[in-house]
Amino acid sequence: MKKTIYLFYWLLFSGIVSAQDDLLNMLSSEAPQKPTAVYATFKSTRLVNLQSNETMKAKHLDFRIQHRFSSMNINKDNNYGLYDVFGLDGAVIRLGLEYGITDKLMIGLGRSTAGKTYDGFVKYQLLQQKTKGMPMSVVLFGNTGISTQAFADKNRQNFETSRLSYVFQTIITRKMNDYFSFILTPTMVHHNLVETKETPNDIFALGIGTSIKISRSTRFNIEYIPRLNGRNQPKNGDKPTYYDAIAIGFDIETGGHVFQLHFTNGNGLIEQQFIARNPSQFNLTQLRFGFNISRTFSFDK
Amino acid sequence: MINIKTPEMKKSILTLLVICTTYASQAQLYSSTQSVISFFSKTPVEDIKAESKEIKALVNVQTRDIAFLVANTSFQFENKLMQEHFNEKYMESEKYPMSTFKGKIIEEVDLTKDGIYNVNVTGKLNLHGVEKDRNIPGVVTVKNGVIHIASDFKVQLAAHQIQVPKLVVAKIAEEIDVKVDASLALKK
Numbered sequence: 001m002k003k004t005i006y007l008f009y010w011l012l013f014s015g016i017v018s019a020q021d022d023l024l025n026m027l028s029s030e031a032p033q034k035p036t037a038v039y040a041t042f043k044s045t046r047l048v049n050l051q052s053n054e055t056m057k058a059k060h061l062d063f064r065i066q067h068r069f070s071s072m073n074i075n076k077d078n079n080y081g082l083y084d085v086f087g088l089d090g091a092v093i094r095l096g097l098e099y100g101i102t103d104k105l106m107i108g109l110g111r112s113t114a115g116k117t118y119d120g121f122v123k124y125q126l127l128q129q130k131t132k133g134m135p136m137s138v139v140l141f142g143n144t145g146i147s148t149q150a151f152a153d154k155n156r157q158n159f160e161t162s163r164l165s166y167v168f169q170t171i172i173t174r175k176m177n178d179y180f181s182f183i184l185t186p187t188m189v190h191h192n193l194v195e196t197k198e199t200p201n202d203i204f205a206l207g208i209g210t211s212i213k214i215s216r217s218t219r220f221n222i223e224y225i226p227r228l229n230g231r232n233q234p235k236n237g238d239k240p241t242y243y244d245a246i247a248i249g250f251d252i253e254t255g256g257h258v259f260q261l262h263f264t265n266g267n268g269l270i271e272q273q274f275i276a277r278n279p280s281q282f283n284l285t286q287l288r289f290g291f292n293i294s295r296t297f298s299f300d301k
Numbered sequence: 302m303i304n305i306k307t308p309e310m311k312k313s314i315l316t317l318l319v320i321c322t323t324y325a326s327q328a329q330l331y332s333s334t335q336s337v338i339s340f341f342s343k344t345p346v347e348d349i350k351a352e353s354k355e356i357k358a359l360v361n362v363q364t365r366d367i368a369f370l371v372a373n374t375s376f377q378f379e380n381k382l383m384q385e386h387f388n389e390k391y392m393e394s395e396k397y398p399m400s401t402f403k404g405k406i407i408e409e410v411d412l413t414k415d416g417i418y419n420v421n422v423t424g425k426l427n428l429h430g431v432e433k434d435r436n437i438p439g440v441v442t443v444k445n446g447v448i449h450i451a452s453d454f455k456v457q458l459a460a461h462q463i464q465v466p467k468l469v470v471a472k473i474a475e476e477i478d479v480k481v482d483a484s485l486a487l488k489k
Contacts, residue, residue, distance in 0.1 A: 023359045023368035024403045030357065033398060036374050040389040057381035103381075131395070178395065216390040217466045254468040255347075256382065298380040 035132035041175040042183075042211050043219050044258045044294050045098065045106075045123075048247035049266045049274050050185055050207045050223050053137040053173040055123050056100030059300040064096040064110075066269040068290035075285045087288050094119075094269035104128075114268045115147040121167075129175060139171040145272050162193035167271040169207075181211045187225070189276040195239050203276040204228040205244075211251075219251040221262070225275050240279040260292040331412075331448050333358035336483035338371055340456075342474040349383060349473070351376040358483045360448060362413055365406040367422055367450075369481065370399055391463050397430040402437075410441065417442050422452075431461040439481075448485040453478065 042052035045062065056062050070090030074081040084090070096110035104125040111118050121143035129137040145165040151158040172184045185207030194201055209223030226244045249262025265282040266274035280286035339352035355375035359368045373394040378384035388394040404424020412418075418441045426435045439452035456477045458465060465473045 023361060023366050024370065024401055027357050027359055027368055027370040027401075028399070033372070039385050060381055215466070217468055252468070253386075255386070255472050296380075296382045298382070300379050300381070 035130040038129040038131060038137070038175050041129070041137065041173050041181045042221075043251035043253050044260060044292070046260065046292060046294075047183060047209045047211060047221050047223050048249045048260065048262045048264060048292075049245060049269070049271075050183065050209055050225065051123065051139075051141050051169065051171055051271075052183060052211075053125070053139045053171050055104065055106040055125055055139070056098055056296070057300075058100050058103050059298065060100045061297045061299065062096075062098040062108075063295045063297070064094075064098055064108075065293045066094040066096065066290075067292070068092045068264070068267070068269065068288050071280060071286045071288050073285055074287075081284075092268065110270070112269050112273070114273055115145075116149045117145050117147045117270065117273075119143050119145045119270050129173070136172055136174040139173070141167070141169040141171055143167045143271065145270055159193075164192045165272040166190045167275075169271070179213045183207065183209045183211075183223070185209075185225075187271065187275060189272050191272065191276065200230045203230050205275050207275075214250075217253050221247070221249045221251065221260075223247050225266075227275070230276075242276070243278055243281050245274045245278045246282045256296055258292075258294040260294075262290055263287055264290060329361055329363040330488040331360040331362060331485035332488040333483050334447075334486050336481070338369075338482075339480050340376075341478045341480075343478070344472055344474050347472040349378070349380075351378045351384070351387065353377065356481070356483065358450070358485055359488075360412065360450075360485055362411075362448075365410070365412070367402075367404050367406060367424070369402040369483070371401075372398055373400055374398070390466075391458075392429055397428075399427075400429075401427045402435075404435075404437070406441075412441065412443055412448055415443050415445070426456070428456065428461040429463050433460055446487060450481065450483045450485070452481045455479065 042054050045052055045054045045056065068091065070084060070087035072081050072086045073084050074086070078084060092112070092114050094110050094112040096108055098106060098108035100106045106123045108121045109119070121141065124140045125137065126140055127134055127136065127138040129135065143166065147163045168188045170186050173181060175181045187205040187207055189203045189205070191201055205225050205227045207223060207225040209221065212220045214220055224244065224246050243265065245264060245266035247262050247264035247266055249260055252259040252261070265278065265280040265287050267278050267280045268274045280288070333356070336356045336358055337352055337354050338356040339350060342349040353371050353375040356369060356371040360366070373392040374388055376384065376387065378387065402424060404422040406420045406422050408418065408420050410418045410420060419438070420441050421436055421438050423436045425432050437452055437454045439450055442449040456479055458475055458477065
């Protein structure tokens with residue numbers, strides 16, 4: 001009986017409802033929405049220091065300038081930061097060219113002033129978060145760094161392989177909604193040469209971070225990369241103690257450019273430096289101001 | 302005499318009615334086979350263009366009703382960064398996944414007969430969740446049972462509450478040129 005009533009109502013109203021609606025409804029029901037890839041989890045291929053899940057799309061080139069000023073030195077000895085103009089007198093910089101081979105695979109080359117280091121990396125999008133089904137994105141990242149700095153002790157037997165260092169990361173991200181994105185990055189850093197016998201060659205760390213959308217063109221980002229081993233390094237003589245990198249920053253996107261402005265205690269611009277060998281603490285003396293500028297060029301025709 | 306009150310009878314009459322109406326509506330419907338929608342934004346700083354081949358169209362030749370539907374994420378840009386911004390910042394495709402138009406051809410043209418017809422379509426254009434009454438001109442060409450629709454029209458971003466941030470205001474035109482090219486055949 002119920003079915004009959006429904007059918008009756010359907011017949012009654014299908015005549016009343018304008019035929020225009022019918023056409024549009026027919027179109028929508030013919031083309032059911034497929035689950036689509038979740039886009040814009042982050043504004044850029046970097047959160048601040050950490051790699052995000054974003055990759056350059058096929059035939060797109062990113063010219064990237066990563067720049068960190070010196071420590072702000074906001075303390076009594078340095079005239080509360082004015083002596084170095086809050087670190088503006090010095091800088092560490094990486095220039096990079098990063099290119100999308102396919103929509104899922106990108107490569108990058110860069111050169112950092114810290115340790116006169118060249119780096120090359122590969123980033124591959126293994127899983128992509130979807131509107132339905134896949135709840136997260138998983139990206140694999142690996143790089144090799146080659147320091148070209150002269151060996152500190154030239155009389156010692158030096159090996160060219162001592163210049164090499166490697167990073168492996170699994171980048172797991174999820175865009176919760178339009179406003180919040182999260183990142184979790186298990187990391188391994190390997191240095192062929194370390195300072196002391198006690199210092200581990202392999203450092204494991206777990207990068208965590210979040211990005212919050214402020215407006216359509218700006219985001220607020222926080223990241224923290226605690227190391228899981230090698231935290232109790234001997235403080236003997238001139239060997240530095242290392243600290244976990246923390247960063248707070250803003251993304252400002254202007255179409256083709258992304259400007260990332262931030263404060264971080266992270267020293268160095270590649271993972272082997274700011275994750276495993278960061279000598280700066282998170283305080284007003286050792287915090288530094290920095291920025292990344294990313295400019296994307298499309299070679300797609 | 303037929304007893305209309307038995308449930309079986311009711312059911313069969315209704316079924317018959319449903320079949321009849323469905324059959325009748327299908328007989329006069331034309332649906333898109335090959336269609337393209339593209340748009341251009343021209344400013345002194347930057348030209349932006351994109352197109353989608355996934356636009357769907359339906360025309361009822363008897364009532365001259367017409368409908369278009371396209372998924373915003375199906376628009377392809379040369380610059381994928383622009384594509385991402387188009388979806389994330391301007392169309393907000395997660396909130397408003399579809400752009401639609403439904404309308405009626407004003408002129409009493411017989412679209413079952415071969416010919417070239419200049420027509421005006423009055424209807425509602427829904428972009429970015431904002432519906433606007435529009436009167437859009439177009440050219441309909443009917444040949445050998447294929448209806449071809451071509452139309453150029455403009456969309457004002459402000460009319461559909463698509464706001465352009467100040468930072469990029471020089472790069473995006475206030476008025477976007479849209480071009481639709483649809484071929485339709487009798488719906489089977």
